[in-house]
Amino acid sequence: GxxxxxxxxxxxxxxxxVQINCTYQTSGFNGLFWYQQHAxxxxxxxxxxxxxxxxxKGRFSSFLSRSKxxxxxxxxxxxxxxxxxxxxxxxxxxxxxxWGAGTKLxxxx
Amino acid sequence: xxxxxxxxxxxxxxxxxxxxxxxxxxDFQATTMFWYRQFPKxxxxxMATSNEGSKATxxxxxxxxxxxxxxxxxxxxxxxxxxAHPEDSSFYICSARVREREQFFGPGTRLTVL
Numbered sequence: 650g651x652x653x654x655x656x657x658x659x660x661x662x663x664x665x666x667v668q669i670n671c672t673y674q675t676s677g678f679n680g681l682f683w684y685q686q687h688a689x690x691x692x693x694x695x696x697x698x699x700x701x702x703x704x705x706k707g708r709f710s711s712f713l714s715r716s717k718x719x720x721x722x723x724x725x726x727x728x729x730x731x732x733x734x735x736x737x738x739x740x741x742x743x744x745x746x747x748w749g750a751g752t753k754l755x756x757x758x
Numbered sequence: 759x760x761x762x763x764x765x766x767x768x769x770x771x772x773x774x775x776x777x778x779x780x781x782x783x784x785d786f787q788a789t790t791m792f793w794y795r796q797f798p799k800x801x802x803x804x805m806a807t808s809n810e811g812s813k814a815t816x817x818x819x820x821x822x823x824x825x826x827x828x829x830x831x832x833x834x835x836x837x838x839x840x841x842a843h844p845e846d847s848s849f850y851i852c853s854a855r856v857r858e859r860e861q862f863f864g865p866g867t868r869l870t871v872l
Binding site for chain 2: 679680682689690691692693694697699736740744745746748749750751
C-alpha cells in the first residue's frame, strides 16, 4: 500500500531551526513535494525533489533519499508566520500526489 | 506561478439543496484538475480526477451521483454536491496540473450544510 509517515506535531522557537522528517512508501515514484498549509487555507507549494540530495530555497531546504524512502524539510530562522501544517506528498507512478496528515508546526516566541 | 481560483470561498446551505463549486485556471490551460476534500485536522482526500472533455475518475468510496464533476473547458471544472447533508460539510479544494508533476491549488471552498 501507499503510506506517508510524518510527526503529528512539532514545536520550535522563533529564530531557531527545525527539521520535519517524512518517510514514504508509494507505488512508483516521480518525485516528492512539500506544501505549507495554514489553517483554513489551501496548500501552497514549497519545494519539489526528484533526485537525491538537498534543494535550498531561501530559508527552506528539502532533502530526498529515494533508496531510503525519506525526505526532510528544513526551516531556518523561524518566524511566527511559519506556524502551519507541512505536508509531505510523494508523486506515485500515475503522477498522483499521495497525502499524509501533515505535521503541525507551532512556533513560540 | 500559475493561479487557480475557486468560487465561492464559502457557502452555507440547507440540507437537501445542491451546491456548485467552480474551479478556474486563470492564466494557463489545465487538461487535468483534481478535487479534494479535507475534514478538520485530517489529510487531503482525493475525491476525483477531472479531465477536460471526458468523464471524471472517482476515487473508491466517493459517490459519483452525489458529487457531479464537469470539466467542460481547459480552464473550468465544476463540482456539484447534490442533495447536500450535514456530513458533507467540509473544505473542498481543487487543483490544476500544469505539467505531469506540478499542481497548483485553488484557495478552497468551505461548505457548511445546516
